[in-house]
Amino acid sequence: MLTPEPAVTQTGARRWVCLVILLVGSFLPPLDYFIVNIALPFIKADLRASDGLMQASVSIYAAAFALFLILGGRLGDRYGPRRIFMLGMLGFAAASVACGTAGSDLGLVLARFVQGLFAAIMAPQSLALIHANFNGKDKALALSLYASIFGLACLVGQGAGGLLIAADIGGLGWRNLFLINVPIVLPCLLAAARLLNESPHHQRRPLDIIGCALFAGFLLPLLTCLIEAVPRGWPWWSWLGLALSALSPGLFVIWETRLKRKGGTPFVDLEIFHLPALLPGFLALFCFYAISPFFLIYADYLQSGFQLGPAAVGARILPFGVGFFLAALGSAFLGQRQGKPGALLGLSLQAASMLTVVLCVGGGRPDLLYLPLILLGAGQGFALPALVGVVSDTLNRHQAGMSAGLINTVLQCSSAFFVASIGGVFFAVKNHLPTDVGLSQALVAAALLILLCQLLALWLIRLAIARQTAPVLPLPTPNVT
Template sequence: MTSIDTSVHASPAEATPYRWRWAALFVILAAEVMDLLDAMVTNIASPAIRAELGGSAAVIQWLGAAYTLSMAVGLLTGGRLGDIFGRKRMFVIGAVGFTAGSLLCGLAQGPETLIAARVVQGLFGAVMIPQGLGMIKEMFPPKEMQKAFGLFGPIMGLSTVAGPILAGWLVDADFFGTGWRMIFLINLPLGLAAVLAGMRYLPESRSPHPLKLDVPGVFLASLAGVLIIYPLVQGREHDWPAWSFLMIGAAVVVFALFGWFQGRKSRNGGDPLVVPSLFRKRAFTGGLVTGIVFFSGMVGFSLVFNLYVQIGLGYSTLKAGLSMMPWSIGLVIGFICSQPLQKFGRKLLQGGALLMALGVIGIIVTLNIAGVGVTPWQLTPALLLTGVGMGLLMAPFFDIVLAGVEPHETGSASGSLTAVQQLGSAFGVALLGTLFFGMLGTNVAAASDDVTPRLRADLAAVQVTGPAQDRLVEGLRACGHDRAVAKDQAEAPASCVRLEADARAAAASPQAGQAVGKALETAGTTAAKEGFSQAMKAILWVVDGMLLLTFLVAFLLPRHAREGDAAGH
């Protein structure tokens, strides 16, 4: 995350390259894989986690947002800790803390404990991850640098493909009765191996001219992030009270205060988290906006899609993970195809955004044609196309944004962009998750009206007519709505309890009671699936709008990345 002056180390590296550099690179890549997987796994496992631990819909959003928000905050200063105290030391400390956080996640007995453990994971991950870049630049001679950085793409691509499948398999396999806990407990041997291998193979490394820590800056950035994410997640559950809007307004004020403080610190000769001159560059500010919009849309979509197929359509955790595989494969294909197309620069990025938008429309069309019986195979073409577009967009993004940045600003700019990527992820989970859950009740109730004619016919067939039939029809609508918006899924809403009582009262015989129960169950299941599908399609239109906005905002970016700068990031 921090800029390293490779010219200082070039000659010694060429003369005597670090002996264990390839083993050290493997350790660094292993840490990247752990971080990437843990950012993704709760999207797959969240329905299973909530089913066991309980809690409101906000728990599902916080499982992802707590990790990415704490990661975003930590990344702003994680690289500097390595520059000051030594990169090997901070890597090992980060790996130990990340592993401990994983253990706390695996042992959590309540949603609040699990969310707190996710914060621990994110903070220590932000200490661990940035150290790799500086060590790679010091370990490898210039002729091997490109090859070392070139390994990141395939490893990240493989993790993207395997992550959802691995998470789904671990939850479904239920090893030793651990269920969803194994997605975190599997980090224990991996983390321990990273710690031991890091102590053995990583070189001692620190910056000869480290920047000082900016603790007040970190506090202001953290406060601003919490002030905007918390009300987006919790506000819906409290019917959007005044404090939720006050917090969002306060977030804007704190962000402005953060900018003023960074400028003041720079003018006084200090070391701000973000070099203020960056905000005067159209490419950088455009890159921040583009990054927030794009990553918000993609990570938010990933969460909502998994909720839709698991809770709405009844897919198993493994089936849900496999359903996302075409997206992940498309992402890898897009990365590969982007390599000979880098000369198109910004046009490649914008083309990827439009291709993604087309893929998202393809998902909407598929859902309209296939209905609530949609299968993973039917979703495959549209998801594959969306993934290819995402790969084409992401491949040139960082280099294009950094094209307008001066060399002495690169460290601050790249660290800020990575933090914005994580902040955008947290924002997307909060925003799209809130929109999705907010629409469910209304959509399920509307879908209940659609199944009413069939329900009335089934009820009439067992001599349920008149006021009794009306009560059951209205009760099904109320029960579907209340169950969709229930804060505690383990507790049956009062309307559902009344519906069961009305069903028993309406049946003239035990045989009729079974028929009435079956009719209500069939109608309720169909209405729930249709309600989830309508909410999903509405979210997809929002995502499409965010992709079109990404396309438009990208005009702020330079046309091309700097020549010969690919290895520098």
């Protein structure tokens, strides 16, 4: 059997073309999350959609991304990140066409699920391919730019989204938000096939499809009930969905444990749950994205309360993206120097900014929100990488790969859950309460969850300090019988 040759890193101008391709692959998944929030009021009017299904078009994308992120990483390990990256890009473009040509709200939701699936297949490969195609200072620069791409997606999604709808290219309106992905992806696909080097480190391990399905059996019925059960008066199928969601975790644990004992590769290695830092760490990450429904609710508030057009709505949300991008870019270049204080500072800034936004909205002065939104975005941009770093540092380094996959999954599950829950409550009561009251209540709830996240982060920091001062014990030998 031949041993694969090590990948040859890129040189000259070709390496920067490769970097652009990989950054596009990391940029598109978060872009298509942020860009849709602005468009939802206009999609709703065009498709005559219900609030629940419009809300589902956001949460189902985040849920699909969360469900298949770990599977996407495993596919890259098994078949090679270059091949899976190209497959993910192609599927993402096809799903974008399906979104842009959807003739009904249900068709859009289903297309968004497929789009999230292929986004999860594409996104994890970028980091592996950066390691395969760059080295030295070029790799350090590439990784810094990779770390800031989420902030850029937030900025562009909230700035360009409204302008693209207002431009109404070809009379397609909001559909251009999805169709624009096609002319971006196709040249990248052609260039990737020609220029990208493959990573040689493939692991031919079987995929745990049953574990992935059981994980989906927990999250998808739960989200469906949160979105649709309340406005429909809790029909019979909602109770069936809750029962399925309640049973799935137990079945998941039984299956994963059995698979590990047989020497297989489980979807999630349950040994990581024995770590004392895991519970507060994952709870902190889960609370962090309580801000997710804000964009959806704020866009509805501006459109229904002030009859603003798409470009004006985008301009009102843009300050958040500016703050987030600048803070995320600064965090990327500060790296470890930001450290644990960055998480606490960013979370404090977030909570204070949310409450300031509540005061401005309650006073009927949305024109005063530009500075609070910049600070809110900056708080999240500083806190996100720092909080992820705190959680990662307190977990077992021998589980680094699994920890990274679970961290991203928890963040995406958080986004899907809070869009469905807080957003669901907002849309359920918005016909009975003024929109500014509903927005204020949602932000107060999010601020309280951010404060809980801060307390959990302090707990994690204490655990990290205790771990540094504790004696080093030998690692137990894993049981693979």
